[in-house]
Every structure is written in structure tokens, then in C-alpha cells.
Amino acid sequence: MAEVIHMRIGELSEKSGRTERTLRFYEELGLLVPASRTKGGFRLYDSGALIRIHWISRLQELGFSLPDIKEFLTELQGTPDGPAMMGDLRSAYAVKLAATRATIGRLRALEAELAASIDYLDTCKSCAPSTHKTACRACREDDHAEMEVPAMVLAVQTSSSIG
Amino acid sequence: MAEVIHMRIGELSEKSGRTERTLRFYEELGLLVPASRTKGGFRLYDSGALIRIHWISRLQELGFSLPDIKEFLTELQGTPDGPAMMGDLRSAYAVKLAATRATIGRLRALEAELAASIDYLDTCKSCAPSTHKTACRACREDDHAEMEVPAMVLAVQTSSSIG
DNA sequence: TATAACTCTCACGTTGACGTGAGGGTCAGA
DNA sequence: TCTGACCCTCACGTCAACGTGAGAGTTATA
Structure with a gap:
């Protein structure tokens, strides 16, 4: 039997x-x-x-809530034999893998949108420095002219945003 | 002046x-x-x-809280001229772009970890069907033998998980 | 002018993931 | 044995993002 070191909550708190x-x-x-x-x-x-604790964090990052994780554990404890338990674990992970990939996809789309917005906004620097905000809505500066206004920029130029 | 159609909250609720x-x-x-x-x-x-509303959703997906978004809007309304406002928007988006890329990186790492865990768990099917859970901790089946137990599997086989 | 469908403003409830004391025991070293 | 550091159990507070009525007024249509 290997030596098992027990620590109190303060130490675990520090280490974790x-x-x-x-x-x-x-x-x-x-x-x-x-x-x-x-x-x-x-x-x-x-x-x-x-x-x-590390495992809990991982699952949280994957979008599991703590109650989710609890349910997860309870379920695993319910299965009587080893391979079945590992099977349950496998399928839960498979579901989360798909969800994670979907999330990554959404984030990549957002990434592209942000990048496009930034590109567009870069061309704003060339406008007359003191142009009033409302002017941006109808701006026809050379650099802009051919670019479509990204939705994430348009929304800010709309109605209540601008006095 | 173009015809502006006004809708009441019920309609906006439906459409949004x-x-x-x-x-x-x-x-x-x-x-x-x-x-x-x-x-x-x-x-x-x-x-x-x-x-x-669409814009708000986007920002939420990017990890902005609603109070964050409010602060964001207030800030933009504070800037007096157009190009300056667009500059503020640009820098806020730049920050979020970096954060989004970081998040994508973390998720990709988790994705890999999940995939590895699933690979490992796939080899569990070959165990004797009625092997007790505690056996999984020390399982030495042929297919496992050379594989390292992924952390996300190990955690489940630890202490309080198994009676 | 009814009446049904819609909308208004409080204002308290909910879930998740902890934070923050209060009041009081426990443990290790001098 | 005593003291300072550490730990215990309530139990209420917080923040985000809405949900859920209650009770009452407003609009469009027949």
C-alpha cells in the first residue's frame, strides 16, 4: 500500500x-x-x-453545469460493471465532442465577422476627424464606397445609438 | 422620408x-x-x-455580458465625432477578437482531449462484459496496455467515484 | 359600444456558482 | 497549557438573465 498523503482544505485550496x-x-x-x-x-x-477538481474544470469549460456533472457521476455510479460504465462515459463525451465542435464553428464565424468589421472600421480613419457621428451612417469616403457595411457596424449606427 | 413601419412588442418578440x-x-x-x-x-x-437585437446576441456569444454591452454603448455615445466613435468600436472589437481566438484555442485543446478519451474508451468494449468497475482502474487488456489513460478517464476512476 | 386580444407596470421568484460574515471549535508548536 | 493559525457549520448576499404572475389599462374589430 502506497503512502497516501492527506491534506486539509487550506492546502488543497492552494494547490488547486x-x-x-x-x-x-x-x-x-x-x-x-x-x-x-x-x-x-x-x-x-x-x-x-x-x-x-481538474476534471470538473474541464467539464465546466465544455459547458457542463455543476448539476450536470453531478448527474453524470450519479449515472456512472449506477452502472454495475466496468465496461458499461466506460461505455456511458464514452457516449457522454461523444455528445460533448459534437457540441464542442459546433461551438468552435460558431466562434470561427464570429471571428470572421469581427475581423471583417475591424477591416471596415480601419477605413474610417481617413474621414475628416470631426465629422459628426450621424455622418457615419451615410459616409461615402473613397475607401468605404465599395465595402458593404458589416452588420456589427451597422447595428451601432442605428436609431437609438446616435443622438 | 421612407415609410417606417412601427411594430408593437408582440410582433417584435415573434420576429426576434x-x-x-x-x-x-x-x-x-x-x-x-x-x-x-x-x-x-x-x-x-x-x-x-x-x-x-441581433447585434446584442452576437456580442453575447462573444462573451459580453449585458452590462458590458450597456457600458459599451454608453462609451460610444460619449465620443463626439464619428471617426473617433468608429475607432472606439474598432478597439473594442480587436480586444474581443483576441479573446475569441484564445477561446477557440482552448476549445480545440479540449476537443483533442475528448477525442483521445473516446479513443481510449473504445478499447474498453473488449473487456469481459461483467468486469466490476474497480477492475477498470487496473485494467491491462491488450488494447489498453500501451495506451496511457487520459486524464479525463482517470478522474472518473478515482476514489469517490467507485464504491 | 362591447369584447377579445394585447400591453402596461410593479414586484417577487429562479438557477448557477459561489462570496461573506458570524460565532465557535481544533490542531500544532512553544 | 496556551496561543495563533486553521477549520467548522449555518445562513444570508450577489450577479446575470430572465420567468412568472397580479391587477389594470389599451386597441382593433364586430
């Missing part, structure tokens, strides 16, 4: 970068249970806790 | 896909002001509202 409140909160939700407690009630964690 | 509550909420925050009101107090919006 989470606040103590967060760690206790994870426990409330059933996501992170301390390996044991001292007789006085202090929580004692082993190094697996760090791995677990 | 937002609830009426959401539209009123946007107004509370100063993000979307109706073009006018009827004598009885009904909100009347013009088509610019749709553009504006």
Missing part, C-alpha cells in the same frame, strides 16, 4: 487554485467528497482530489 | 425570437429603446430594433 468555499460547495453538490475527516471534523483529502 | 420580458428587460438596461410609444403607453419599435 479554488477557494475553500468552492471546495465545500463541490462537496455540498456531491462532486468532491473528502477521503476522511479528523476526529474534530477537519476534511482530509488525498491527491485524487486534485485530479477530480 | 425573444420573449416580451426579455425585450422589456433590455430596455431596463438601456440596450433597446423603442422608437416611440402610443398615447396609451404601448411600445413601438422600428426595424432597427431587429438589427440591434
Whole structure:
């Protein structure tokens, strides 16, 4: 049996970068249970806790809410044999992989839109410096003339934005 | 002067896909002001509202909070001349472009991790169907043997997950 | 002029993910 | 044994982004 080092919540907080409140909160939700407690009630964690916390963060980045993760764990604990559990895990990950790819796609589209808006706005520098804001709506400067106004720029030039 | 069609909140709600509550909420925050009101107090919006709502959604997808967007608008309204305003817009967008690219990078890393985990879990199918969960921790099936256990799989096989 | 459909303004409720004390025990070293 | 650092359990607060009535007024149409 390997030597298992137990740490108290303060140390785990430092090592994991989470606040103590967060760690206790994870426990409330059933996501992170301390390996044991001292007789006085202090929580004692082993190094697996760090791995677990990392995992939780990953899933959060993937868009899982903490209740989602809890449900996830509960489900996995419900399956009786190993391969079945790994199968459940696999399918959950597969779903999230698809969602992640979709998100990446959306972000790439937004990236392109932002880049186009920036390109367009770059040409604004050549306007007369003190042109009033309302003028931008109908600006016909040479550089602009052929460019279509990006939607993300148009929206700002609309109605209530400009006095 | 072109004919401007005014719509009431119900119609705008339908066309934009937002609830009426959401539209009123946007107004509370100063993000979307109706073009006018009827004598009885009904909100009347013009088509610019749709553009504006779309813009808000875009910014939300980019990670702006509604208060962020409000601040954004206020700032833009503060600048007196057109080119300066466009410059402000440009720099705000530039910041978000960088952040978006960073997010895409993180998601791509997660994507790879998920894919690796799925690959690994695929090899679990070959285990004896009724192997108990705890066995997975020390599984030495042929297909696994050379593969390193991905962190996202390891975390699930740790301590409190398995009875 | 009814009446149905629509809209108005409060104002409290909800979910997620913690923050922030209050008041009081626990542990390790001198 | 004592003290300072650490930890405990309530339990209310917060921020974002709306949801959900309640009770009352407004409009378009028959």
C-alpha cells in the first residue's frame, strides 16, 4: 500500500487554485467528497482530489453545469460493471465532442465577422476627424464606397445609438 | 422620408425570437429603446430594433455580458465625432477578437482531449462484459496496455467515484 | 359600444456558482 | 497549557438573465 498523503482544505485550496468555499460547495453538490475527516471534523483529502477538481474544470469549460456533472457521476455510479460504465462515459463525451465542435464553428464565424468589421472600421480613419457621428451612417469616403457595411457596424449606427 | 413601419412588442418578440420580458428587460438596461410609444403607453419599435437585437446576441456569444454591452454603448455615445466613435468600436472589437481566438484555442485543446478519451474508451468494449468497475482502474487488456489513460478517464476512476 | 386580444407596470421568484460574515471549535508548536 | 493559525457549520448576499404572475389599462374589430 502506497503512502497516501492527506491534506486539509487550506492546502488543497492552494494547490488547486479554488477557494475553500468552492471546495465545500463541490462537496455540498456531491462532486468532491473528502477521503476522511479528523476526529474534530477537519476534511482530509488525498491527491485524487486534485485530479477530480481538474476534471470538473474541464467539464465546466465544455459547458457542463455543476448539476450536470453531478448527474453524470450519479449515472456512472449506477452502472454495475466496468465496461458499461466506460461505455456511458464514452457516449457522454461523444455528445460533448459534437457540441464542442459546433461551438468552435460558431466562434470561427464570429471571428470572421469581427475581423471583417475591424477591416471596415480601419477605413474610417481617413474621414475628416470631426465629422459628426450621424455622418457615419451615410459616409461615402473613397475607401468605404465599395465595402458593404458589416452588420456589427451597422447595428451601432442605428436609431437609438446616435443622438 | 421612407415609410417606417412601427411594430408593437408582440410582433417584435415573434420576429426576434425573444420573449416580451426579455425585450422589456433590455430596455431596463438601456440596450433597446423603442422608437416611440402610443398615447396609451404601448411600445413601438422600428426595424432597427431587429438589427440591434441581433447585434446584442452576437456580442453575447462573444462573451459580453449585458452590462458590458450597456457600458459599451454608453462609451460610444460619449465620443463626439464619428471617426473617433468608429475607432472606439474598432478597439473594442480587436480586444474581443483576441479573446475569441484564445477561446477557440482552448476549445480545440479540449476537443483533442475528448477525442483521445473516446479513443481510449473504445478499447474498453473488449473487456469481459461483467468486469466490476474497480477492475477498470487496473485494467491491462491488450488494447489498453500501451495506451496511457487520459486524464479525463482517470478522474472518473478515482476514489469517490467507485464504491 | 362591447369584447377579445394585447400591453402596461410593479414586484417577487429562479438557477448557477459561489462570496461573506458570524460565532465557535481544533490542531500544532512553544 | 496556551496561543495563533486553521477549520467548522449555518445562513444570508450577489450577479446575470430572465420567468412568472397580479391587477389594470389599451386597441382593433364586430
